[in-house]
Amino acid sequence: MRICLAQFNTTIVDFAGNLARITAACERARAAGIQVVVTPELAVTGYPPLDLLERPDVLQAGLDAVPTLAHASRGLTLIAGVALPNHEPGRPAINAALVLTDGKLVATIRKRLLPTYDVFDEDRYFQPGTTAEVLDIAGRRVGVTICEDIWHHDDDGQPRYPVDPVAELVAAGADCILNLSASPFDIGKPLRRLNLVRGIAQRHSVPVAYCNLVGGNDSLVFDGRSFAVNAQGDVLALADAFAEMDLCVELPREITTKRTPTIQIPEALQIAPALEVRRALVLGLRDYVNKCGFRSVVLGLSGGIDSALTAALAVEALGAQHVVGLAMPGPYSSAGSVTDALTLAQNLGIRCPIVSISQPYQAFHQALSNEFAHYASTPADITDQNLQARARGTVLMALSNKTGALLLTTGNKSELAVGYCTLYGDMNGGLAVIGDVPKTLVYDVARTYNTEREVIPNDTLTKPPSAELAPDQKDEDSLPPYPILDAILQFHVMERWPVAQIVAAGYDRATVERIVRLVERNEYKRRQAAPVLRVTRKAFGGGRRVPMARRMPE
Numbered sequence: 270m271r272i273c274l275a276q277f278n279t280t281i282v283d284f285a286g287n288l289a290r291i292t293a294a295c296e297r298a299r300a301a302g303i304q305v306v307v308t309p310e311l312a313v314t315g316y317p318p319l320d321l322l323e324r325p326d327v328l329q330a331g332l333d334a335v336p337t338l339a340h341a342s343r344g345l346t347l348i349a350g351v352a353l354p355n356h357e358p359g360r361p362a363i364n365a366a367l368v369l370t371d372g373k374l375v376a377t378i379r380k381r382l383l384p385t386y387d388v389f390d391e392d393r394y395f396q397p398g399t400t401a402e403v404l405d406i407a408g409r410r411v412g413v414t415i416c417e418d419i420w421h422h423d424d425d426g427q428p429r430y431p432v433d434p435v436a437e438l439v440a441a442g443a444d445c446i447l448n449l450s451a452s453p454f455d456i457g458k459p460l461r462r463l464n465l466v467r468g469i470a471q472r473h474s475v476p477v478a479y480c481n482l483v484g485g486n487d488s489l490v491f492d493g494r495s496f497a498v499n500a501q502g503d504v505l506a507l508a509d510a511f512a513e514m515d516l517c518v519e520l521p522r523e524i525t526t527k528r529t530p531t532i533q534i535p536e537a538l539q540i541a542p543a544l545e546v547r548r549a550l551v552l553g554l555r556d557y558v559n560k561c562g563f564r565s566v567v568l569g570l571s572g573g574i575d576s577a578l579t580a581a582l583a584v585e586a587l588g589a590q591h592v593v594g595l596a597m598p599g600p601y602s603s604a605g606s607v608t609d610a611l612t613l614a615q616n617l618g619i620r621c622p623i624v625s626i627s628q629p630y631q632a633f634h635q636a637l638s639n640e641f642a643h644y645a646s647t648p649a650d651i652t653d654q655n656l657q658a659r660a661r662g663t664v665l666m667a668l669s670n671k672t673g674a675l676l677l678t679t680g681n682k683s684e685l686a687v688g689y690c691t692l693y694g695d696m697n698g699g700l701a702v703i704g705d706v707p708k709t710l711v712y713d714v715a716r717t718y719n720t721e722r723e724v725i726p727n728d729t730l731t732k733p734p735s736a737e738l739a740p741d742q743k744d745e746d747s748l749p750p751y752p753i754l755d756a757i758l759q760f761h762v763m764e765r766w767p768v769a770q771i772v773a774a775g776y777d778r779a780t781v782e783r784i785v786r787l788v789e790r791n792e793y794k795r796r797q798a799a800p801v802l803r804v805t806r807k808a809f810g811g812g813r814r815v816p817m818a819r820r821m822p823e
Contacts, residue, residue: 270407270445272305273298274495274516276508278484280560281315284330288313288337291349295341297515304407305346307447309482309491310380310416311364313338313351316451316482317489322362322394328354335367335374342369346406348413350449352395353377359396366413366449368404376404380415381434388453388489388803388812391417401437409445409520412438412475416450419469419477424461426468439473445520446475451482454492454549455806456542459510460534462494467502474500476520483513485556488800488810490549494537507537510545511552543713546706546804547582550714553802554702555586558675561699567668568677569661569695570594570613570621572606573734576679577613577725578715579702583677589618595668596623597661599630601737605728612726626660633660654738658694666697675699678799683708683751685798685809686758687784688791689736689744696798704801705808707758708734708751749780757784763807793817 275294279287291308298306310316313334314327321327331351338349347369352362364380379398383391404411418434435446446469452462462479470477476499483493495508497518508516558566566583570576576594583592594617596610607623614621633656634641641652669676678698680690682705690696703711718724734744734751748754757776760766761784768785772778795809796817807813 270305270409270520271303272307272447272478272497272518272520273301273303274478274480274497274508274518275306275308275312276480276483276493276495276516277309277312277513278556279309279312279315279482279486281318281486282321282327282330283315284313284334287315288334288341291338291347292341294515295343295345295347298517299344301517303345303517305348305447306342307449307478307480308347308349309480310350310449310451311352312349312449312482316486316491317389318352319390319394322352325354328352328362335369338367339369339372339374343372346370348447348449350415350451355396357396360392360394362394362396363398364391364395364415366415368406368413370406376402376413378402378413378415380418381432382417382420382430384417384420387807388810389417401434401441403438403441403443410442412441412443412446414438414446414448416448416452419446419448419466419479422465422468424465435469435473439475444475444522446473446477448477448479450479451491453489453803454545455804456545457806459492459494459538463496463504463535463538466496467498470498470500471502476500476505476522478518478520480516481508483511483552485553485802486560487557488553488803488808490553490802490804492549504535507535510537510540511548541717543710543717546710547585547714547717549804550582550702550706550802551586554582554677554700557700557800557802558587561675563673563675565591565593565672565674566677567593567595567665567672567674568679568698569665570596570610571679571737572596572603572609572613572729574711574715574725574729575681575684575703576610577729578711578718579677579679580613580617580619581715581718581724582702584617584619592617592619593668593672593674594619594621595665596621597626597664598623599626599657599660599737601657601739601742603737605732606737609726609729613724613729616724616726624664626657626664629660629663630657654736655691655694657738658691658736660694662691662694662697669699677702678704680704680798681706681708681711682801682805682809683748683754683758685795685801686762686791687748687754687787688794689748690794692794692797696794698799701799701801704798705804707755709755749784753780754784757781758788761785761788762813763805789815
C-alpha cells in the first residue's frame with residue numbers, strides 16, 4: 270500500500286486554508302500514484318481549537334468541509350482529521366478521522382483516548398469513541414488511530430489507560446496501523462515518540478505509519494517528523510523536522526518473524542538539544558507573528574545574553590527588515606552594554622535606536638517624592654529597580670503601539686521561575702520567546718549562532734549576567750550560580766521532587782528551600798506573563814496550572 274503522510278502547517282479554524290492544503294496534497298499524491306493520503310490530527314479544524322469547540326458554527330464548518338474532502342479524494346483514499354458535532358449526550362464534539370474513498374465518505378473514526386495531562390484537556394470537549402473498526406483500504410485491513418490512541422503505554426512501558434485501541438484493532442484483524450497526530454515538540458520527544466511506535470510495531474507485528482502536525486499554534490510548537498516503521502520497528506521513512514512535506518512510503522505486509530528490537534537512532538534525530546530548541550523557537554515565533562496578523566516585532570536590547578538570543582531568533586524567523594531593537598540605557602547601564610547592543614544590531618542588520626530612560630525615571634521619582642518621603646528607602650532598593658524596568662516597559666509599549674509591531678519579552682525560564690522579573694516592566698509584551706529556556710540553555714542556543722561568524726558579541730557571551738538596575742549589580746548577588754539554580758529548578762518544576770529529595774541529590778538545603786519558596790511565591794507573576802513558547806516537558810502556562818492563593822506546607 271503506497272501512502273502519503275501529508276505533514277503540513279494548519280491554522281486554527283482557517284477552514285479554507287486548511288482544506289486548500291489537504292486538496293493540494295491529494296493532487297500531488299494522485300500524480301505520484303499514491304493510494305492513501307493521511308493528514309495530521311484535526312487538520313481541517315486546526316489544533317488545538319480549545320473552547321472554540323463549544324461554538325456550533327465551528328463544528329458545523331467541519332461538517333460543511335465533507336464535500337470538499339470528498340472531491341479531493343477522487344481516485345484515492347483520504348483520511349482527514351476534523352472536529353465534528355457530537356449528537357449524543359456528553360461533550361460537544363468528537364475528534365474524528367474521516368475516511369473518504371473516490372469521492373465517498375466510507376467511515377468516521379472517533380478518537381478513543383483523550384489526554385487530560387500537561388497541555389492537553391481533551392476530555393473537556395470530546396466524546397470518546399468506544400469501538401474498534403477495521404477498514405478495507407487498498408487491499409489492506411487498516412486500523413485508523415488518532416494521536417493519543419497509540420499512547421496506551423507510557424515511556425516506561427506501563428499502561429496509562431484501561432483501553433488499548435491498537436491491541437483491539439489488531440485483534441479485530443488489522444494488518445497495519447495509520448495514526449493521525451498533533452504531538453507537540455519538547456526536548457527528547459521525537460525519540461520517545463519513535464520508540465513508542467517501534468514498540469507497538471514489534472509487539473503486534475504490524476507496520477505503523479504516523480502523520481504528525483508541523484507548525485506553531487500559540488504556545489505549542491509541532492515538529493512534524495512523520496514516519497513509518499515496518500512490523501519489526503525498522504524505520505522505513507522519516508520526514509523533515511519543522512517543515513512541511515509529503516512523506517510517501519510503501520507500507521509492507523506484516524512480518525511474522527520477530528527478532529531483537531532495533532535500537533539504532535536515525536541520524537536525523539541525533540541533533541544537539543540547543544539546535545533543536547533554536548529550530549523550534551524560530552518556527553514558533555514565525556507562526557505566532559504571522560497567524561496573529563503582525564508584520565514586525567520590537568524588543569529591548571540590553572547588551573545581555575537573553576535579549577541578544579531573542580533578537581537573533583526574531584531575525585532568523587522574520588528577516589532583519591521586520592525586527593527593531595531598542596537600547597534604553599539607564600543610570601546604572603554600563604557603556605559596554607550599549608556597545609554590545611549596537612554591535613549585535615549591526616551583526617544582525619537591524620535598526621537599534623537609543624532611547625535613554627534617565628529622564629522618565631527621574632520624572633517618576635520627582636512625581637512620587639512627597640509620598641516616598643513617608644517611607645524608608647535606599648537609592649538601590651527594589652522600588653528603584655522596578656521603576657527603571659517599568660520605564661523601559663513603557664517606552665517599548667509606546668513603540669509597539671505606534672508601529673503596530675508585536676513586543677517580544679526577553680526573559681528566560683530561570684527568571685520566570687523565581688520571579689527575577691518585573692511586572693509591567695521587562696515582562697511587558699505579547700510573546701515570551703525564550704520563556705521556557707533555562708538560562709544555561711540560553712547560552713548553548715546563543716552559541717549556535719556563532720559557529721560560522723560572530724553574530725552575538727563575545728562580550729555578551731562571557732560577561733557576568735546583570736540586570737544593571739543598581740550599582741555593580743550581578744545576578745549572582747540575588748541568585749545562586751545559574752548551573753545550580755537550573756538544576757534545582759529542573760528537579761522542582763520538571764520532576765516535581767520534594768525538597769528533601771533535591772537535598773539528598775547533593776544541594777544545600779537552605780538554597781533549595783529558598784528557591785522553592787521563590788518559585789511558589791511568584792505564581793501570580795507568571796499568571797500575568799506573555800504566552801511562552803513551549804520546548805520542555807513542563808513549561809509555565811497551560812501545562813503547569815497552580816493556584817496563586819494557597820498555603821504551602823513548610
